[in-house]
Amino acid sequence: MTPSVPILAIVGRPNVGKSTLFNRIVGSRRAIVGDEPGITRDRLYGDAEWSGRNLRIVDTGGILPEEKDLIPSEIFRQARVALEEAAAVVMVVDGRSELVAPDLELARLLRKTNRPLFLAVNKVDSDKQSALLGDFHRLGIPQMFPVSAEHGRGVDDLLDAVIAVVAPPVAKEDTEGVEPAPADKEQSAAEVKVAIIGHPNVGKSTLLNCLTATDRAIVSPIPGTTRDAVDEVVERNGRRFRFIDTAGIRRKGKTHLMAEKLSVIMARKHLESADIALLVIDATEGVSQLDAAIAGYAHESGRSVIIVVNKWDLVLSGLNKPGRPTKAQRMRESKRPADRDAYEQRLRFQLKFLHYAPVIFVSAKSGKGTEKIFPLLEQVADERRKRIPTSAMNRFLEHVDFDRASVPVRERVKILYVTQASVSPPTFVLFTDRAVKLHFSYERFLENQIRRAFGFVGTPIWIKTRARNP
Numbered sequence: 001m002t003p004s005v006p007i008l009a010i011v012g013r014p015n016v017g018k019s020t021l022f023n024r025i026v027g028s029r030r031a032i033v034g035d036e037p038g039i040t041r042d043r044l045y046g047d048a049e050w051s052g053r054n055l056r057i058v059d060t061g062g063i064l065p066e067e068k069d070l071i072p073s074e075i076f077r078q079a080r081v082a083l084e085e086a087a088a089v090v091m092v093v094d095g096r097s098e099l100v101a102p103d104l105e106l107a108r109l110l111r112k113t114n115r116p117l118f119l120a121v122n123k124v125d126s127d128k129q130s131a132l133l134g135d136f137h138r139l140g141i142p143q144m145f146p147v148s149a150e151h152g153r154g155v156d157d158l159l160d161a162v163i164a165v166v167a168p169p170v171a172k173e174d175t176e177g178v179e180p181a182p183a184d185k186e187q188s189a190a191e192v193k194v195a196i197i198g199h200p201n202v203g204k205s206t207l208l209n210c211l212t213a214t215d216r217a218i219v220s221p222i223p224g225t226t227r228d229a230v231d232e233v234v235e236r237n238g239r240r241f242r243f244i245d246t247a248g249i250r251r252k253g254k255t256h257l258m259a260e261k262l263s264v265i266m267a268r269k270h271l272e273s274a275d276i277a278l279l280v281i282d283a284t285e286g287v288s289q290l291d292a293a294i295a296g297y298a299h300e301s302g303r304s305v306i307i308v309v310n311k312w313d314l315v316l317s318g319l320n321k322p323g324r325p326t327k328a329q330r331m332r333e334s335k336r337p338a339d340r341d342a343y344e345q346r347l348r349f350q351l352k353f354l355h356y357a358p359v360i361f362v363s364a365k366s367g368k369g370t371e372k373i374f375p376l377l378e379q380v381a382d383e384r385r386k387r388i389p390t391s392a393m394n395r396f397l398e399h400v401d402f403d404r405a406s407v408p409v410r411e412r413v414k415i416l417y418v419t420q421a422s423v424s425p426p427t428f429v430l431f432t433d434r435a436v437k438l439h440f441s442y443e444r445f446l447e448n449q450i451r452r453a454f455g456f457v458g459t460p461i462w463i464k465t466r467a468r469n470p
Helices: 018-026 070-085 101-111 127-139 155-166 182-189 204-212 258-272 289-300 312-319 327-335 340-350 370-384 390-398 440-454
Strands: 007-012 044-050 053-059 088-094 117-122 144-146 192-197 230-236 239-245 276-282 304-310 359-361 415-422 427-432 462-467
Touching: 007 018, 007 070, 007 101, 018 044, 018 053, 018 088, 018 117, 018 155, 044 155, 053 155, 088 101, 088 127, 088 155, 101 127, 117 127, 117 155, 127 144, 144 155, 192 204, 192 289, 192 370, 204 230, 204 239, 204 276, 204 304, 204 370, 239 370, 276 289, 276 370, 289 304, 304 340, 304 370, 340 359, 359 370, 390 415, 390 440, 440 462
Parallel strands: 007 053, 007 088, 088 117, 117 144, 192 239, 192 276, 276 304, 304 359, 427 462
Antiparallel strands: 044 053, 230 239, 415 427
16 A cells, blocks of 8 residues: 655745745646735645655635634634644744744744754845844744755755655665556546636635535635635545635636736636636626636536526525515526526526536535535546547537528538547537538537537537638
């Protein structure tokens, strides 16, 4: 049995450079960094390799142990979870700033964890600044390393020390020539990445916590609480689902702080790396223009989509309240009819381009209805990777009556044969008698016929044309 990968937790006060160090070790811009304190809030994981040994790195939000406000206290709770599962801890301090009481208190708490503890004095860019290290001995952490996370200076010495403690080298013959087991390769290939998307405060983090049965993401009524994309793996029926809770996507004009703008960019980046998007709609608000825009991102990037109408319990309970509804309540009700079929019909009208996406009504807070999500994810993941043999596609083509497509005669083309070129998303290539762009009505008609014959629930279908060589 392969030993578990040791976890290295990076902790410290806000704005000392934890996320920069995390990105440096992981080797990619996984965490959002900036000059604004408190950008990172949830735990953020990444994988790294050093001296032939693997490490799992966890970045935590800035810790202020005595802070009682909701977001800082939740950050502290998330950081404590990271410390409990860590094999070693790196405390990061700002080498250009004087020690303050929260630094001393945090160091005291970390020493009590009985984990191997390392001190990274960050922002030490040259040997001249190394003279400033003397004061940091007050923290009582013997393993101290001057580093520059931004430039990489000193990070190698830090990692060498960490590896020596948590992942000492094994004998060469233990690993040499060993190939991964086929089952491991299949399991890796079978992992389904699921991005949870939507505008701020629709319940994405609550849904993540419900699906993973954890308090993985910070949940609060404050819109925009999630900034970095938080991910968690769940194994279900022999399949791995990696859920990614993205930051709420807003319009460009509605984002002001640099961290918020970066979080929107990163949310779209993580969406584009996912297989399936869970588009979360707030049932109490109905479908907005922003919802439609976010859905458009998923559709255009070729992600499979499941529409999750969240807070449905609030809609139903609102209808049962005694008393005569106000004019404002009646207007809201006209935008979000309570009857499920009527609601879905209106939603379909507003998101016509997602006609292929299944709709599910849930309450992420109570968990009601969420048990239907996993079976849907399995179905949509299979449909996304479905491949139709060319022979079956051409038999299908023989029975399609293209005269039913409302296309002007001069824009019609003769389709000679069709083949599926790729999956994820399913992509079909039509070989035609002449080089023209397929009329949108032709394309829509053909897509509908393909879906009627072969399914492809939840996934967009891409159709490309190619003229046969004369």
